[in-house]
Amino acid sequence: SVCLFGGDRPCSGRVEVHSGKEWIPVSDGNFTLPTAQVICAELGCGKAVSVLKHMPFRESDGQVWAEEFRCEGEEPELWVCPRVPCPGGMCHHSGAVQVACSAVYSELRLMTNGSSQCEGQVEMNISGRWRALCASHWTLANANVVCRQLGCGVAISTPRGPHLVGRDDQISAVRFHCLGTESFLWSCPVTALGSSDCSHGNMASVTCSGNQTQVLPQCSDSLPEPTGSAASGESAPYCSDSRWLRLVDGGGHCAGRVEILDQDSWGTICDDSWDLDDARVVCRQLGCGEALNATRSAHFGAGSGPIWLDDLNCTGKESHVWRCPSRGWGRHDCRHKQDAGVICSEFLALRMVSEDQQCAGWLEVFYNGTWGSVCRNPMEYITVSLICRQLGCGDSGSLNPSVALREGSRPQWVDGIQCRKTDTSLWQCPSDPWNYTSCSPKEEAYISCE
Structure with a gap:
C-alpha cells in the first residue's frame, strides 16, 4: 500500500x-x-x-x-x-x-446522537477538523455517493434533520455537484464561491439503505406519482434503477443539454411541451438552484444516442425528471435537433470587459441569469493569478486600482474572495455569500493579466 x-x-x-x-x-x-x-x-x-x-x-x-x-x-x-x-x-x-x-478532504461520517452509522448529519474532515456540510444544493445524487463511499448501500432520502452543530465555525459552506456515479464525494465538482449562509441549522443529512440488501421502491417510467407521495421531493425514495442525470455542452454543470444515463447509454429529452416546470425539476435534482430558462431546438447542440423522454409534463414538484408524466420511457417522435436544455440559477461564467483589450478589464461573473461585477477586497495575488489562468490569460496579473469609475449600473455579485493554493478554479474559492450589492461601484475589480 x-x-x-x-x-x-x-x-x-x-x-x-x-x-x-x-x-x-x-x-x-x-x-x-x-x-x-x-x-x-x-x-x-x-x-x-x-x-x-x-x-x-x-x-x-x-x-x-x-x-x-x-x-x-x-x-x-x-x-x-x-x-x-x-x-x-x-x-x-x-x-x-x-x-x-487536489482534495483537501480526507474522511466522511454520518452522525446521529453522537454515534456514526448509516444515517444522520453529513460531516467531513477538512484539514483535520470535522465540519458539518450545509444543505444548500444537497441532492440525492450527492447522498448516494456518500452512502456508497461509507459502505452503506444507496441513499433513500435527504431529510431535513435537526442540526447537531453548535458553532458556525464547525460548518463548511462548500457545495458538491455529484452525478451520483462517483466513488468519493470529493471526486464531484465543488463550488464555494458565493457561499450560503448556513448558520440557521440547515445541515445536509442522509438516510442510507444500510449495508443489508434492502428492497428499494422502483421508479415508475410513465405513470405520474400518486398525489401527496413525495410532494416535497426532499424525502422521496431514491430510484434503484441506476439512472443518472447531467447537463452537457453548456460551459458548466448547471447549464446545458439534458442527458440521462440508462442501461449504459446517455440519451436526451425531446423539447415537445418542454417548459420551465420541467426545467425546474432538472435544476433541483442537480442541486443547481432555480430554473432560469428551458431551452429548445438543441440550443446546446444536438446530442446522440437514444431519446429517452418526450411530451414531458412535470408539475415542477417531482424529485426526478423521469418521474414526470410523459409518453413513456424511450417512446418519442423526435430527432436530436429537438434536444431540450436548461439554464439554472447556479450556472456560473467569468469574463473580463474592456473596450479594446483581451486580457485586461472589469471582472464580471454570470450568476442568477445576470452579468455583474466582482469586488476587489481582499483580493490577493493568488486569486488574481487564478482568474488569469482560468481565462487563458497567462499565469499572473494585478489589480488596477486607479481606473476611472465605470458607467452604467449592474449587480456587484460577490465580495471577500480568498483563493487557496489548492483551488483550481475561481468557483472553488471561499467568499462572502452572493448579494446583489456586495460592495460600492468604486470597489469593482479591474484586472490586468500579464
Missing part, C-alpha cells in the same frame, strides 16, 4: 510505501507526475496538483525504496504500474518526493 505522510493537510505529504514490515519513502529520482496521479486517485484524493522533490526524509538513515515506479497515469493503483529495480538496489535521489493532491 501507499501513503502520504507529514503533509500540512490531508491528501498531501511524502510518498511512502509499505514493505510488509515498515513504511519506506520513495526517492525523487525519475518520479513523474503520472505516478503522482495514480497515487492521488488510489487514495481517493482527486488529481495530483504538484510534485515537490529534494524533500527531507523522515529518518536520518535516508533509506529509500529500491525500485522506480513508471506509471502511465491510468493504472488503478500504484502496484499495477511497471517497476524498475534500481542498479545495485540503490536509487539515485536528491531527497524524498512530496505529492499534493
